Amino acid sequence: MLLFLGVVLLALRGAAVAQCDGKPGPDGLSWEFDEGEKQKFSLLRFLGNVVTPDLVNDTRRIRTYVRDERFGILLKRCGEMRAIDAIYLKALKIAEHSVGRALFLALVATLEHRDVNLKVPIIGSVGLPLTFEEDSTFHARMRNLPSKIYVDTPPEGDRDKLQHFFGSAYIAYTAESREFARTSGDLVEWGEAKFVVGGVDDDRDRRANSQGERFGHDLxxxxxxxxSDYLNLPYRN
Known part of the structure; x- marks a missing residue:
């Protein structure tokens, strides 16, 4: 009996490893799932996709992938680092292996704010929308975003660090300069503390920026x- 249980546990462990490595498990689930296969054919959607810019369609695809319940299941099985890699790899596939485009798609897939409130002299606070997703789709995507990214991640999670990481990676890659990405990140942190309602210049944001800079530049x-090769790197302020 004990031998039988051991074999079963070993098989289950092997199935989990297979799924986390990208190969389908016994239930057929893998990170390579087709995010659009559950949608029924719609002539209006088809015609809309034809006339919609590719970048908009690609943004919809990567966000649909992240908010899919299968992504959430695999996140729980395989952990945050594997899920973050999966977002980038899916973005790379959608972008037909254009690295710069993939980094941008990974950024929009991990945007954690619907809008940002800016401090404007005389006028006061002005809201700036960052995404036009519906409430239900936005919150579904938020629930599936990896959050336990660092060993010092607070109880509320670190979902917002992904947008810093991929944003800095995108700038470093497209500008072909870590220094330009670092300057941009520093300006964002300074501007967030000065002009964003409730914003602060956060050293933990700077860590994600720095790791993203290295990732984008090395790409x-x-x-x-x-x-995941870079999110575990040490950071020196």
Whole structure:
């Protein structure tokens, strides 16, 4: 009996490892699932996709992938780092292996704010929308975003650090300069503290920025790198 239980546990462990490595498990689930397969054919949607810019369609696809319940299941099974890698790899596939485009898609897939309130002299607070998702789809995506990213992640999670990471990676890659990305990140942190309602200059944001800078810059020469290779790197202020 004990031998039988041992075999079962080993098989289950092997199935989980397979799913986390990208191969389908016994239930057929893997990170390569088709985010659009559950949608019924719609002529209006088809015609809309034809006339909609590719970047908008690609943004819809990557966000649909992240908010899919299958992504949430795999996140729980395989952990945050594997899920973050999966977001980038899916973005890379959608972008047809255009690294710069994939980094941008990973950024919009992980945007954690619906809008930001800016401090404007005389007028006061002005809301600036960052996404036009419906409430239900936005919150579904938020629930599935990896949050336990660092060893010092607070109880409320670190979902917002992903947008810093991929944003800095995108700038470093497209500008071909870590220094430009670092300057941009510093300006964002300064501006957030000065002009955003409730914003602060956060050293933990700077850590994510720095790791993203290195990731994006290194992708210029080595194309098969993954975010998890960099999110565990030490950070020096």
């Amino acid at each position: 210029l020469t080595i194309k098969n790198l993954l975010p």
